[in-house]
Amino acid sequence: MEVLVSKGFLVLAQNTETVDYVQQAYALALSIKHTQSTISNISIITNDLVPDEYKSVFDQIIPIPWFDKDKESAFRVENRWKFYYATPYDETFVLDTDMLVLDDISYWWDYCSNFDMRFCSKIFNYKQEPVLVDIYHRKTFISNNLSNPYFALHYFKKNQASFEFYKVLEFVVNNWEFCRGTFAPNDPQEWPSMDLATAIAIEISGMQDDVLDKCNPLEFIHMKSPIQGWDYTPSSWQNAVQHSLNSKGEFTVSNIRQTRLFHYVDKDFLTLPLIKKLEELVNGS
Amino acid sequence: MTTGALIFAQNNASIDYVKLATFAASRIEKYLNIPVSIVTDSTDYLLSVYPDHKFDQIIEIQTEKNIQEKNFYDGSLSTKRLQWKNFARSTVYDLTPYDRTLVIDSDYVLNSSILKSALENNYDFQIYRNSFDLAYERNSADFQRINQYSIPFYWATAFVFQKNTITQAFFDLVTYIKENWVYFKLLYNINSSTFRNDYAFSIAIHIMNGKHLEGFAIELPGKMIFAADTDILISADDSKMKFLTQKKNYLGEYIVAKTTDLDVHVMNKMSLSRFIDGGSGV
Numbered sequence: 001m002e003v004l005v006s007k008g009f010l011v012l013a014q015n016t017e018t019v020d021y022v023q024q025a026y027a028l029a030l031s032i033k034h035t036q037s038t039i040s041n042i043s044i045i046t047n048d049l050v051p052d053e054y055k056s057v058f059d060q061i062i063p064i065p066w067f068d069k070d071k072e073s074a075f076r077v078e079n080r081w082k083f084y085y086a087t088p089y090d091e092t093f094v095l096d097t098d099m100l101v102l103d104d105i106s107y108w109w110d111y112c113s114n115f116d117m118r119f120c121s122k123i124f125n126y127k128q129e130p131v132l133v134d135i136y137h138r139k140t141f142i143s144n145n146l147s148n149p150y151f152a153l154h155y156f157k158k159n160q161a162s163f164e165f166y167k168v169l170e171f172v173v174n175n176w177e178f179c180r181g182t183f184a185p186n187d188p189q190e191w192p193s194m195d196l197a198t199a200i201a202i203e204i205s206g207m208q209d210d211v212l213d214k215c216n217p218l219e220f221i222h223m224k225s226p227i228q229g230w231d232y233t234p235s236s237w238q239n240a241v242q243h244s245l246n247s248k249g250e251f252t253v254s255n256i257r258q259t260r261l262f263h264y265v266d267k268d269f270l271t272l273p274l275i276k277k278l279e280e281l282v283n284g285s
Numbered sequence: 286m287t288t289g290a291l292i293f294a295q296n297n298a299s300i301d302y303v304k305l306a307t308f309a310a311s312r313i314e315k316y317l318n319i320p321v322s323i324v325t326d327s328t329d330y331l332l333s334v335y336p337d338h339k340f341d342q343i344i345e346i347q348t349e350k351n352i353q354e355k356n357f358y359d360g361s362l363s364t365k366r367l368q369w370k371n372f373a374r375s376t377v378y379d380l381t382p383y384d385r386t387l388v389i390d391s392d393y394v395l396n397s398s399i400l401k402s403a404l405e406n407n408y409d410f411q412i413y414r415n416s417f418d419l420a421y422e423r424n425s426a427d428f429q430r431i432n433q434y435s436i437p438f439y440w441a442t443a444f445v446f447q448k449n450t451i452t453q454a455f456f457d458l459v460t461y462i463k464e465n466w467v468y469f470k471l472l473y474n475i476n477s478s479t480f481r482n483d484y485a486f487s488i489a490i491h492i493m494n495g496k497h498l499e500g501f502a503i504e505l506p507g508k509m510i511f512a513a514d515t516d517i518l519i520s521a522d523d524s525k526m527k528f529l530t531q532k533k534n535y536l537g538e539y540i541v542a543k544t545t546d547l548d549v550h551v552m553n554k555m556s557l558s559r560f561i562d563g564g565s566g567v
Contacts, residue, residue: 127430128498230433241434250496254434255473257496 007109008041008059008089011097012079014068015048019267022048024097027270029057030278031100034249038106045079045086057282060088077194080151081173084166087158096152098269099220100262100278102251108155108217116161117211119149119198120218124260125228126241126253128221136226140196143186147202149211151194152263153218161210169201179204220261223253236266245274249281286447288404289320289341289383294391295349295370296327300357300554303331305391307338308561312395314339319387319404324373324380344380346373353479358514359555360539361531374441374482375463378448378456385447392554393443396524397546399507403445409452412444412486412502413509419542419549420516420530428511431484435473436491439502440509441482442550455501458489511550512542517567518556526551529567 009032013021022044029042043060044050047068050061065082083094091113095101112118123131133142141148156162172179176192183200202208225233225240234240241254251258264270290313294306303325310321320341325331326348331338348370355369373380377388387400403411414437418425431438446452462469462485470477475484493501512518512528517539519527524546529539551557556567 252496254436255491255496256436259497 005090006041006088007039007091008043008087009039009093009095010043010045010083010087010089011095012064012083013044013046013048013097014064014079015046021097022046022050022054023275024270026054026057027275027278028095028097028099028101029054030275030282031102033057034278034281035101035104036106037104039109041089043088045082062086062088077192077197078173080194081166081170084156084158084162089158091157092155094151094154094156095261096263098264098267099152100251100264101260102249102262103259105217105260111215111217112155113157115155115157115210116159117156117165117207118154118213118216118218119151119202119211120153120220121148121150121212121216122219123150123222123227123263124219126221126223126237126256126258127229128256128259129229131222131227134227137224139187140184140189141199144184146184146196146199147208147212149195149198149202150220151198153220153261154198154211155218165201165205165207165211168205169197172197172201172204220263221258222263223265236268238266238269245277247277247280286384287382288385288387289322289381290317290387290389291322291324291344291377291381291383292389292391293373293377294323294325294327294331295346295373296330297368297370299365299367301558302391302554303327303335304561305554305557307335307340308557309389309391309393309395310338310340313387313389316395316398317387317401317404320383322382324377326370342382344382346376346380349373355479357554359553360517360529360537361515362537365555369479371482372463372480375456375459375485378446378453381448385445387445388443390442390550392551392557393548394521394526394551394557395548396521396526396544397507397548399548400443400445400505403505407447408445408503409449410444410446410455410502411505412490413440413442413505414438414502415504416440416509416511419510419512419528419544420533421540421542422533423513423531431487432474432476435475436487437498438483439487439490440550441486442509442511443505443548444486445505451501455489455493458492459485462488507548509550510544510547511552514552514554516542516553516556518551518553518560519567521560 011025013025025044033040041059044058045062047064065085179200223237225237243253245251292306294302313321322342323340324344328345356364358364416428466480490502515531517529526544528542530542532538
């Protein structure tokens, strides 16, 4: 008998005074609805108000489990170990809200279904050049021989192995100073990040081979300015290159079509006209 | 299926492209053993000065009405501003008498038969994207992308295509880009004031690739090896070439570079011309 497995994408959105992360999640959900041929379920974890016009794209709107320590935090990573507990799906892809899905990535589900967890460890810039070593943002990873996971894109099955990994991740996040000092003392990174917390959790749990592999198809375009291969690094990539989304849903940056997932990073990237275009792509008007 | 090579040669006041083409043709015959035709607006000159030429066909084109100029360097200390006639390249699809054509610039000197394999496969369009600068430590970023923000750079210096509807569409697209150069220059953030086939080809390939990275253009075997026009050709014997390459940060000083069995794009046409005339290129 075939066992029905629920699958879906999951995001965490916590609005600030200046950034509407719920709106970012809405745009991401629209891009998923437009591009995916098989799995287009997406749920949002948030304690913020989700406007009525956004609600239809989400499977479920899930309150942040337990307390919300993030409210007191400058770095806002304290809730991210809760994905495991919050997901309504048997198999989940976790994404950052400031992403757009530009291609049908259905085959990622097929690949990842063979494993308990998979983290993305390959990123590209908008010129489609692989960023083999990100010396700008990952000095501490390199100096401490840590693995290179990107929490912004990962997959997990709801099972014992993932549960155990997330327990370790919870420990790292809640004991950040201790873990950072112990496992990443060289070129210390002053700010807590989920990427570093994940790398440390992988180190502690010894799960390198269980969550990362070279054949892993999980990849995204990362728009942090220093890794775009420019002589000059602008504060925002939008100051250097133009972008456009056409009526077919093809998204280009400097006339180069972007593929896979696009991690736009800039908080002012998402505009109402862009959201309207995404809505038109989904609604067919 | 017929196979041959085509060389464009349009003389200006100082550079005898017909002479360079005659020399380049002799190298193609030696290493690839295929017929070579010339596309020129100087047929009378060719017939009178080079009556013993071995071109398969002479394909005459009109002298270009659009005149553009650029600086032609002859080593790092000498430069001339001359006419640059390069608008005819996009019409190659209609001009070529062959089903499969190798097109090279007249300053592309073959020293090997590496391109033979490109003439034996079945790809629609082959061109160089990867290149190698003979000069040590010169910044060659200009030949990686059309600018640092934009698309990959392809060399229109040498390419192989076979006639079909796909390559016809490609050359139609190059023509369209040429005719709307002001627009495309702006769209792709190109600083150059002149029309350049390398850029038009790069844009057309990018569009044919679906504005992504690959699909249409296949890399020719090897790399596009080049000596800039600020370098000087000293000699070319059999398959060996010797150059003075401009020394980085020392204007007018050079470092010797030698090649063996490598095809080389000799951008210093004056130097190449002097060598063909029987002296060294210095």
